[in-house]
Amino acid sequence: MQCSWKAILLLALASLAIQYTAIRTFTSKSFPMCPVPNPANCSSGLDPTDSPERLCEDSQMLTFNFSRKTHILILATTRSGSSFVGQLFNQHSDVFYLFEPLYHVQYTLIPKMTQNKSPSDRRVMLGASRDLLRSLYDCDVLFLENYIKPQPINHTTDKLFRRGASKALCSYPVCDALGPTDLYLDEGDCVKKCGSLNLTLAMEACKDHGHVAIKTVRVPEINDLRALVEDPRLNLKVIQLVRDPRGILASRSETFRDTYRLWRIWRATGRRPYNLDSSQLTMVCDDFLNSVSTGFSRPSWLKGRYMLLRYEDLARNPMRKMEEIYDFVGVPLDANVERWIQNNTRGDQSSAKHKYGTVRNSAATAESWRLTLSYDLVEFTQNACRQVLTQLGYKTVGSTQELRNLSFSLIEDRTFMPFL
Numbered sequence: 001m002q003c004s005w006k007a008i009l010l011l012a013l014a015s016l017a018i019q020y021t022a023i024r025t026f027t028s029k030s031f032p033m034c035p036v037p038n039p040a041n042c043s044s045g046l047d048p049t050d051s052p053e054r055l056c057e058d059s060q061m062l063t064f065n066f067s068r069k070t071h072i073l074i075l076a077t078t079r080s081g082s083s084f085v086g087q088l089f090n091q092h093s094d095v096f097y098l099f100e101p102l103y104h105v106q107y108t109l110i111p112k113m114t115q116n117k118s119p120s121d122r123r124v125m126l127g128a129s130r131d132l133l134r135s136l137y138d139c140d141v142l143f144l145e146n147y148i149k150p151q152p153i154n155h156t157t158d159k160l161f162r163r164g165a166s167k168a169l170c171s172y173p174v175c176d177a178l179g180p181t182d183l184y185l186d187e188g189d190c191v192k193k194c195g196s197l198n199l200t201l202a203m204e205a206c207k208d209h210g211h212v213a214i215k216t217v218r219v220p221e222i223n224d225l226r227a228l229v230e231d232p233r234l235n236l237k238v239i240q241l242v243r244d245p246r247g248i249l250a251s252r253s254e255t256f257r258d259t260y261r262l263w264r265i266w267r268a269t270g271r272r273p274y275n276l277d278s279s280q281l282t283m284v285c286d287d288f289l290n291s292v293s294t295g296f297s298r299p300s301w302l303k304g305r306y307m308l309l310r311y312e313d314l315a316r317n318p319m320r321k322m323e324e325i326y327d328f329v330g331v332p333l334d335a336n337v338e339r340w341i342q343n344n345t346r347g348d349q350s351s352a353k354h355k356y357g358t359v360r361n362s363a364a365t366a367e368s369w370r371l372t373l374s375y376d377l378v379e380f381t382q383n384a385c386r387q388v389l390t391q392l393g394y395k396t397v398g399s400t401q402e403l404r405n406l407s408f409s410l411i412e413d414r415t416f417m418p419f420l
């Protein structure tokens with residue numbers, strides 16, 4: 001059974017798997033991965049926790065030379081403050097940062113993905129995601145072309161998701177509107193002025209940076225990344241970002257107004273809609289719980305590779321947390337990052353640009369959900385997520401008065417040391 005997951009998905013998931021296999025086959029020259037295992041030889045006595053990628057690792061080792069870079073992954077969920085954390089790396093002059101490249105994997109493989117992914121969809125998504133992450137950490141940016149629709153022509157595209165959120169892609173020489181001494185453009189100007197993205201130039205820019213950082217909200221939990229964490233060709237550092245699920249719920253209800261409509265109806269009417277999809281909430285808590293429990297159990301494969309970060313701690317003390325983060329990843333600090341923090345955590349609400357923006361009064365917003373969620377929604381969340389709230393040090397409230405009384409914080413002082 002050892003190399004069975006790809007075999008199973010090949011059999012069970014014809015169309016998706018064929019599409020995915022085709023992508024891998026077309027690119028097998030530039031993409032040194034194991035061949036899809038043949039179900040006929042799945043019987044050798046290997047460790048069942050071994051991922052298929054590891055089976056042929058030795059023969060592929062020689063073609064890789066990743067070692068000098070640090071590979072940073074921000075493992076997050078939507079509305080947990082991941083754009084903010086992303087900026088802590090994006091602003092660093094020696095970090096090549098990509099904002100959610102796995103968007104393209106999802107929209108190619110599972111265009112109509114609903115909240116309730118089937119387990120097999122989830123497995124395909126994760127397999128493809130790990131492959132793409134591995135390629136991107138190797139600066140093989142062209143590998144993304146397999147997933148960008150429409151397919152890039154002559155290695156250029158204007159369809160890269162949130163290209164403007166990546167400083168390196170909005171600077172000279174990748175942005176053809178800029179010269180060597182120009183500052184990078186902000187997200188809106190970048191998309192307007194920089195023209196199509198030349199992926200070859202993006203690849204070269206990646207290689208010119210000392211480190212690669214990628215943010216994603218499309219990997220559910222740390223166990224899904226084990227094959228990458230253990231990959232000896234990578235030097236992966238995972239920053240798991242968590243936030244109070246009550247804050248996530250409040251923020252999502254405001255941001256994803258259609259998807260979270262029923263939660264807003266509940267809040268407005270005081271009555272829980274019969275067709276409310278509570279998995280929109282419970283999935284967040286389950287994923288946190290799985291990840292954080294794994295992290296707390298300190299398995300040897302995560303040693304030195306995992307840091308748990310509460311968004312609220314970052315919001316309260318961005319400078320100190322930033323230093324801890326850089327200490328953990330082992331990359332020297334950069335004055336640009338400090339300047340960015342100083343400039344963007346002073347509470348200038350007027351400069352908040354759009355709903356995914358990072359520019360806002362971080363400390364004040366971290367607990368502002370307490371003024372917008374109704375008590376019964378909060379109570380529901382506390383019941384659904386009790387275990388993870390306790391684990392992460394978020395206090396529960398017992399009444400509306402307690403909920404609204406911002407003079408006592410619901411965030412317990414906790415120190416989550418990365419284990420080294």
Ligand SMILES: *[C@@H]1O[C@H](CO)[C@@H](O)[C@H](O)[C@H]1NC(C)=O
Nearest residue numbers: 037038039040041042044055
């Ligand atoms: C797997 O099986 C195929 C055909 O059954 C064979 O050609 C191949 O060499 C086998 N691979 C390994 C690693 O045993």
Ligand SMILES: *[C@@H]1O[C@H](CO)[C@@H](O)[C@H](O)[C@H]1NC(C)=O
Nearest residue numbers: 062063064065066067068069
């Ligand atoms: C790997 O990269 C280092 C640093 O760039 C270089 O010195 C070394 O020769 C490379 N090794 C191989 C096998 O390419």
Ligand SMILES: *[C@@H]1O[C@H](CO)[C@@H](O)[C@H](O)[C@H]1NC(C)=O
Nearest residue numbers: 151152153154155156157196
């Ligand atoms: C792609 O490049 C080729 C060769 O430089 C050129 O002939 C062709 O017109 C280009 N295609 C597009 C769509 O720009």
Ligand SMILES: *[C@@H]1O[C@H](CO)[C@@H](O)[C@H](O)[C@H]1NC(C)=O
Nearest residue numbers: 153154155156198199200201
């Ligand atoms: C993209 O950049 C590469 C490297 O500089 C260059 O050779 C290529 O012509 C550029 N492609 C286009 C379509 O401009």
Ligand SMILES: *[C@@H]1O[C@H](CO)[C@@H](O)[C@H](O)[C@H]1NC(C)=O
Nearest residue numbers: 336339340341342343344351
């Ligand atoms: C700080 O923000 C202002 C206004 O957006 C901008 O003009 C300035 O360049 C920023 N400074 C730094 C160091 O980011």
Ligand SMILES: *[C@@H]1O[C@H](CO)[C@@H](O)[C@H](O)[C@H]1NC(C)=O
Nearest residue numbers: 401402404405406407408409
């Ligand atoms: C709010 O909480 C503080 C600290 O626990 C407490 O001293 C105060 O009485 C509370 N105020 C109200 C209105 O409940």
